[in-house]
Amino acid sequence: MGKLYVVGIGPGGLDYMTLKAVKAIEESEVIVGYTKYIEFINPLIKDKAVVSTGMRGEVERCKQALELAKDKVVSIVSTGDAGIYGMAGLILEMREDEEVEVIPGVTASSAAASIVGAPLMHDNCNISLSDLMTPYDLIKKRVSLAAEGDFIISLYNPKSHGRPLYLKECMDIIRNHRQGNTPVAVVKNALRDGEKSTIFTLETFDDSEVDMFSIVIIGNSKSYIKDGQFITPRGYQV
Numbered sequence: 001m002g003k004l005y006v007v008g009i010g011p012g013g014l015d016y017m018t019l020k021a022v023k024a025i026e027e028s029e030v031i032v033g034y035t036k037y038i039e040f041i042n043p044l045i046k047d048k049a050v051v052s053t054g055m056r057g058e059v060e061r062c063k064q065a066l067e068l069a070k071d072k073v074v075s076i077v078s079t080g081d082a083g084i085y086g087m088a089g090l091i092l093e094m095r096e097d098e099e100v101e102v103i104p105g106v107t108a109s110s111a112a113a114s115i116v117g118a119p120l121m122h123d124n125c126n127i128s129l130s131d132l133m134t135p136y137d138l139i140k141k142r143v144s145l146a147a148e149g150d151f152i153i154s155l156y157n158p159k160s161h162g163r164p165l166y167l168k169e170c171m172d173i174i175r176n177h178r179q180g181n182t183p184v185a186v187v188k189n190a191l192r193d194g195e196k197s198t199i200f201t202l203e204t205f206d207d208s209e210v211d212m213f214s215i216v217i218i219g220n221s222k223s224y225i226k227d228g229q230f231i232t233p234r235g236y237q238v
């Protein structure tokens, strides 16, 4: 009997994996994933079979994982949470009768939030600026409405070589709805090697260091910076 675990391995460092994720990897005979993510969990893989593919091979990767899971215990890995811009959705869309279990993980916004303070303490949303599968007009509409709705916004996939200007344009949309002193955090490689974080405001924001390994968090109208920490109040009287 085979089984497929869809494992969120967290932001990268092994300390931030759930015990359940570690157990699933240990129990698996085959590990499937994007080459770079497999490296994060190398110490757990030992002599297991590994099927690793490049960045854009998602459909092929899922097909292979489902095929293998017909008679083997297999883990397909995503960084962060497998159900947030990860592999869980595609696996469930493609699944026929294979047994599948999704294991959640610490997503990039939670990881980054813990580094810069407590920015996500109130209603918040994730928006990916990747237009590979979402039209840019729809992305901008979501940014605009999230800003109007006073959500704290976490921007995933904020900037790549192919779309150097989207982040600037989306920050301009947000500026139409927020004060210049609204905190903005840029966290690169949260909770893994190469971690770097900077807290700006909407006025001082500089996107020159933002890349695909970074996440950008924009506060709501109540967010503020205290002793270098980005805080969004929940509303308690203190």
Ligand code: SAH
Binding pocket: 011, 012, 078, 079, 080, 081, 082, 083, 084, 085, 086, 106, 107, 108, 109, 111, 112, 155, 156, 157, 158, 187, 188, 189, 190, 191, 192, 211, 212, 213, 214, 215
């Ligand atoms: N499933 C992942 C997200 C995949 S989308 C999760 O739940 O975190 C890929 C984007 O996530 C990257 O472009 C980046 O914006 C963000 N990201 C993932 N890991 C990150 C990390 N450790 N630090 C900062 N951003 C990260």
